[in-house]
């Protein structure tokens with residue numbers, strides 16, 4: 390229910406009146422297949438729950454997100470949800486939301502703040518767990534390596550929670566194996582074009598790359614184009630690990646071009662709407678809700694692909 394659209398003063402308004410909840414949702418952008426699936430999930434779940442969604446796309450720009458949140462506050466939405474493009478810099482606008490009495494839900498990505506009272510809950514994946522799964526798999530695979538294994542990393546958006554945590558936990562997981570060495574690490578901004586461009590540079594600069602760790606499938610798929618253009622065989626000459634598990638990623642795994650994918654689930658719309666309904670009703674919710682996820686090797690990808698919705 391938007392403020393100002395209600396009844397005239399003097400008209401009795403039933404407090405239990407079923408006017409729909411309005412949610413302002415600020416999305417990061419449309420940088421990856423994961424994101425596109427996430428947007429669809431949020432839009433479909435809102436419609437199914439009878440929640441009015443005011444949707445805004447920030448095109449990977451923090452200032453645009455801040456502007457969107459301000460516009461939601463000005464409209465007087467019932468609840469604000471957003472997926473913060475980067476971790477820091479949100480306190481002032483979230484204080485404005487709090488002053489206006491509008492609850493905030495973080496979805497997909499977390500923020501860094503000294504004031505946890507600026508949002509009600511954070512619904513999303515555990516990116517440290519994802520980085521750890523990627524690194525542990527690689528460590529196991531090269532547990533008896535007698536020669537150095539050169540790893541290149543293509544990071545997600547600089548300053549974003551998934552890029553920071555996927556990098557950190559991966560590095561930690563491989564740190565006990567002295568043969569595993571990250572020789573280069575650059576951001577490809579979570580896009581396919583970014584992944585391709587970064588990989589082209591790596592291939593031009595570094596003669597012997599053994600492993601690529603890409604922070605999402607799109608960048609891994611872009612890198613595969615660069616590897617093939619350089620006359621190398623992805624998945625064989627260069628082992629590839631990525632994160633997400635979108636259809637094209639799983640297909641590349643089935644085709645042997647990617648070796649391992651750590652799943653990150655974008656279909657969190659329904660859980661988001663459930664949380665929003667509870668919060669608007671004044672109920673308590675958990676301050677952290679973690680998404681359930683798995684990992685894929687080839688056989689698991691073959692089994693999962695037919696039913697994959699994104």
Ligand code: GYE
Pocket residue numbers: 420421422423424497498514551579604605606632633653
């Ligand atoms: O892995 C990537 C997307 O924040 C978990 O953002 C999300 C990440 C996802 O662009 O593909």
